[in-house]
Amino acid sequence: MNDLFFSFIPGNSILHRLDPRTKIIGLMIVSICILQISSFSGMALVTLIFAAFVFACKLPLMHFVRSVRPMIIFFLLIFLMQLFFTEGTPLFSLSLVTVSYEGLILGTILTLRFVFLLIFAALLTATTSPSGITAGIERLLRHFPLRHAGISSHDIAMMMSLSIYFVPMLYDNFKNLRDAQFSRGLDIRKEPLKAILSLSVPLIGMSVRAVDDVAMAMESRCYQSTGRSSMHVLEFGRYDHLFILLYFFVVVLCLIF
């Protein structure tokens, strides 16, 4: 029942043992690089970096494929939008719309960007426990003068980790619901409108209830945003320094490409 969609997979690889902060900073840097890159050679470099990380984390490639699979329709939409609505050298035209060479390039790059953003995020969530991510975000945010504005770094970290936690839960609920409606003879391909209605109405209800439950559970255990301790004592190790060093190389490489 539990699909490994953006969920944590325990392990003992280098990536698993890294400090969460190192991984979060890494994800941010890689994300910025991905958004900066607009050439195929740059994308090839990103692919190479990703391959190295997958090798280092010792998880099957399939896990990352699974993380982006539910988004395929979204990717396709982005690709087609760029393909049809970019002006430039026409390649060929279908009755109403014209496909341009620039559109093809732009569409491919943009789609690749989204795919990479997602699978690098999956890399973080797969190798870091949710509580590790929270601790990492909290420690990183502590350096910002947020508390003067009345926002504690704990609050933000808690909000972020809760939203990460809700993704697989939402997906699990969706799958149970889909199974229930399939059992009642729902055929998504034949009647997509009925499918959307019969799945979204209960799903929204379930989600609101789940959020309410979590809020209630936090309240009843006297959640307070200041002065919380964490299970994770964060300390930079040898590999963390090495990785931070590596990030500089990645940034420089991205600037070159």
Place this chain on the structure above:
Amino acid sequence: MSIEVKDLNHFYNKGTSLEKHALDDVNFVIDKGEFVLIGGEVGSGKSTLVRHFNGLLKPDSGSVKINDIDAGDKKVRSHLGLLMQNPQKQLFGRTVFEDISFGPSNFGSKGEALKKRVVDALDLVGLGPEYTEISPFSLSGGQMRLVALAGILAMEPEYLVLDEPTSGLDPENRYSLLSTLKGLHCSGLSVVVVSHQVDEILPLADKVILLKKGRLAFVGTPEEYLSSVSSPLPEITSFMKLLNQAGFDVRDNIYSVDDAFQEIVRSLKIVEVEQNE
């Protein structure tokens, strides 16, 4: 005419470090017209097993056949109605009618016939036709579950499979649901109930299937179950076993309160007669 499970194997997350062998070479046959209890602890593979009955999950090896049709065939879903755990959560219609008619209309029922099916299904679960036009979300939890059950019954399946139907119900709703199931079985429907509440289902069952860690631990009649399996037993059976051990001459393969009462009275009468002599 039967549900035939043959050498069924199922893995979750195959090929990862979290791989789980959820079903391990499971074999059994459920004949048409039987009332079957599928028991086992939490995590023993019960829910995984029933998801194979109508092709929601595909076997990694082995086969599941419903009336000689492969369970992966979508035709099976109109013959075998599966009511999932906490089915009150799957309701979505604006009215009870809209929700119950979802299943049968997906299988091509229309107009007056559809209306009749919905009203009949409501009647089977003990709700009147006045419920058709109200919102399912205004009902109580127990009634919502009955509406969900009616939604499956309106498909007029030959086999009714229910996953933990009584969990979270209060005693009154529980009792009425069980008597509804009993009535459905008497009218010729095959009923399969997945439950770890042996106490309440065993008195109704013709056959018991017990899973342990994904393996088949027992298949047989309730009487055989009581004599060959040490746990989980109904409380009344444990009580009779204790009486027996304390030297009372009573049968201990008993699983309903009525039978237990009869047996104890019989035993006491014998003692009385012996004392009089």
